[in-house]
Amino acid sequence: MKQRLVLLSFVVSVLIMAAKFAVYYASGSTTLLTDALESIINVVAACFAYYSIYLASLPKDLNHPYGHGKIEFFASGLEGVLILLAAAYIFLHASQHLYSSPELKSLDVGMAVSFVSAGINGLMGYFLVKKGRSSHSPALVADGKHLRLDAYNGILVVAALALTYFTHWYWVDSVASFLFAGFMCWQGIHLMRESVAALMDETNPALFQKVTDWVVANKKEEWIDLHNLRVQQYGGDLHIDCHLTLPRYWDLHRTHDEIHGFEEMLKELQATHVEIFVHADPCLDECCSHCSIADCAIRQAAFSKKIEWNQMNLALNQKHFNETLARS
Known part of the structure; x- marks a missing residue:
């Protein structure tokens, strides 16, 4: 499904690119050249997005134990680089025509x-972003966002051309190209920043909050503590690591079943693949004050209050006590 969407984006982008270059050669407008060059980026980005989605769909192997999903982030970053290159060319071309009065036609x-x-x-951009978010595909989202921003650029191009057409202020054509190139630079840097952050496994606050909210909403009394939570995104897939504190008097069979249930709960977080590694920790005497298990046979202190599970304390590699923290 995702590959078919990108293929459709490619076909549409090629047709639009051909039309834009035709009117640029007919008119000589640098503003139209700006619009046409961005269409080239759409075509190249759609090609690489198609290939990256194909790679991301491949199963794990010995060389890629976490799958191939991160190629989608690379595709997003490459799109940002292409945008910056096109913006640099537009700056150069517009500066050469800023003080001249080229004849603009059609x-x-x-x-x-x-x-x-x-x-x-x-x-097309709205549809790709919608489908990309529902399928958790960074490449689709990036391609859709670029098409959507290209649409905004197109509206500004129409405004600049209309002003030039009715006022015969030909300098507007070059000035508008500078403005569009500056906007493209911001857009390209933003895409590259997001891509590098994802490739470096930088924490996504929105995604981490989503996982936190899901865990809290499904929390069981037997889950005494949760810490060292890590959430990494591999394209559309998620990889989650955490330490789960369980009663130390449980046997291995019961501990295994509880961890399995915890993993199955997390896998319902989203429709795409979620891989989970859970490290089981035994409870300590200091855990009694926030453990709400009513029939605990080894309780050393009365229950006093629950500890809130939030982004701050779940990410720490420490057990959570009411007033102090101890290394696990």
Whole structure:
């Protein structure tokens, strides 16, 4: 499904690119050149997104024990690099025409093509972002966001061309290109920043909060403590590590069953694959004050209050006591 969507994006981008370059050569407008160059990025990005989604769908192997999903983040970063390269060329081209008065023709046709392509890119981008988020595909989301931003650029292109067409202020064409190139630089840097963060396994606060909320909503009394929680995203898949504190008087069979139930609960977090590694910790005497198991046979202190599980304390590699923290 994801590959078919990217293939559709590629076909649409090729058709739009051909139309934009045709009106650029007919008009000579640097603003239209800006729009056409961004269409090249759409085509190249769609090609690499298709390949990255194909790689991400491959099963794990000995060389890739966590799967191939991170290639989608690389695809997103490559798209950012291409955007920066196109912006640099637009800066150079626009500066060469800033003080000249080139003859601009067929601006009305250029406005029509830019307006129609902006509508198509906007709808396609909205659809790709929606499907990418539902399938947890960074490559689809990145491609959709770029198409959506390309649609916004198209609307600004129409506005700049209309101003040039009706006022004959030809300098507007170059100035608008500078503005669009600056916006493209911001867009490219933003995509690269997100890609590098994901490749470096930087914590995604929204995703970590989603996991935290899910665990808290399904919490059982037997789960005395949870800490050292790690959430990593591999394309559309998730990898979760944590330490779960359970009663130390349980036998191995019961501990295994409880951990299995904990893992199955986490796997319901999202539709895509979730891989979980749980380290079982035995409870300590200091845990009694926040352990709510009523029939505990080895309790050393009365229950006083529960400890809130949140992003801050679940990420720590420490057991949580009411007032102090001890190394696990």
